[in-house]
Amino acid sequence: DVNCNPDLASNKLSLDEIRDSLIRQEDTIVFCLIERAKFPLNPKLYHRNHGFTGSLVEFIVRETEAIQAKAGRYENPEENAFFPEHLPRPLVHPHKYPKVLHPSGASINMNKPIWDFYFNKFLPLLVADGDDGNYAATAASDLACLQALSRRIHCGKYVAEVKFRDAPHEYEPPIRSQERDSLMKLLTFEAVEEMVRKRVEKKARVFGQEVTLNNTIDGGKYKIDPLLAARLYDEWVMPLTKEVEVEYLLRRLE
Numbered sequence: 001d002v003n004c005n006p007d008l009a010s011n012k013l014s015l016d017e018i019r020d021s022l023i024r025q026e027d028t029i030v031f032c033l034i035e036r037a038k039f040p041l042n043p044k045l046y047h048r049n050h051g052f053t054g055s056l057v058e059f060i061v062r063e064t065e066a067i068q069a070k071a072g073r074y075e076n077p078e079e080n081a082f083f084p085e086h087l088p089r090p091l092v093h094p095h096k097y098p099k100v101l102h103p104s105g106a107s108i109n110m111n112k113p114i115w116d117f118y119f120n121k122f123l124p125l126l127v128a129d130g131d132d133g134n135y136a137a138t139a140a141s142d143l144a145c146l147q148a149l150s151r152r153i154h155c156g157k158y159v160a161e162v163k164f165r166d167a168p169h170e171y172e173p174p175i176r177s178q179e180r181d182s183l184m185k186l187l188t189f190e191a192v193e194e195m196v197r198k199r200v201e202k203k204a205r206v207f208g209q210e211v212t213l214n215n216t217i218d219g220g221k222y223k224i225d226p227l228l229a230a231r232l233y234d235e236w237v238m239p240l241t242k243e244v245e246v247e248y249l250l251r252r253l254e
């Protein structure tokens with residue numbers, strides 16, 4: 001189950017359950033990175049000279065999001081578009097998602113910083129230099145990475161909601177005084193973060209190994225660098241998840 005949106009009716013709004021979803025999403029993210037790393041950088045995708053508004057990758061992401069919006073993707077409160085302006089209406093009858101979040105949470109969209117770190121900082125570390133011309137396939141796998149990362153990071157809204165409900169008396173004073181630093185301290189679990197880093201590194205090792213039919217697993221060669229996967233979480237994914245949590249809590253009493 002990759003849902004962060006817990007089922008209120010069954011009364012299962014627990015931090016453990018949401019953390020299980022975050023753990024499952026690690027698999028998705030690691031596999032997406034492995035898929036993207038098949039292609040070299042393909043820098044032409046990211047240049048602003050293709051006759052579109054912006055780069056080719058922006059064009060592909062914007063158009064894909066428009067199609068997915070018609071299929072109702074952004075009706076799910078866990079989904080946030082990278083280009084939320086002028087999205088078409090869904091053509092399908094909307095599914096009834098349980099209303100778990102405070103309504104102000106809907107306005108939180110961290111996709112701009114996600115886009116920036118992914119393309120400007122992370123991607124050059126993940127892939128080899130070079131251009132093999134597979135622009136559309138490469139952009140599709142960039143989008144898969146971006147959507148998986150975005151979904152995980154925005155699950156911070158649900159994490160924050162549960163933490164608030166579990167301890168309203170602890171959270172209310174710093175929310176009323178809008179103290180970011182106190183909120184950040186309250187919601188941080190260093191031991192959990194350490195497990196996340198270690199598990200993601202191990203998943204990159206296990207999922208990215210060469211699988212052969214004889215028993216010897218090639219110890220040295222992985223499809224992505226396991227330490228880079230851990231660093232992705234350490235430097236960007238977890239800090240931005242916590243940023244979402246803080247932003248959500250700051251609005252929780254509106």
Ligand SMILES: C=C(O[C@@H]1C=C(C(=O)O)C=C[C@H]1O)C(=O)O
Nearest residue numbers: 159187188189192193196238241
């Ligand atoms: C998401 C949580 O909040 C924080 C962020 C974490 C993360 O992004 O993995 C882990 C622990 C917390 O410091 C959580 O408590 O599970």
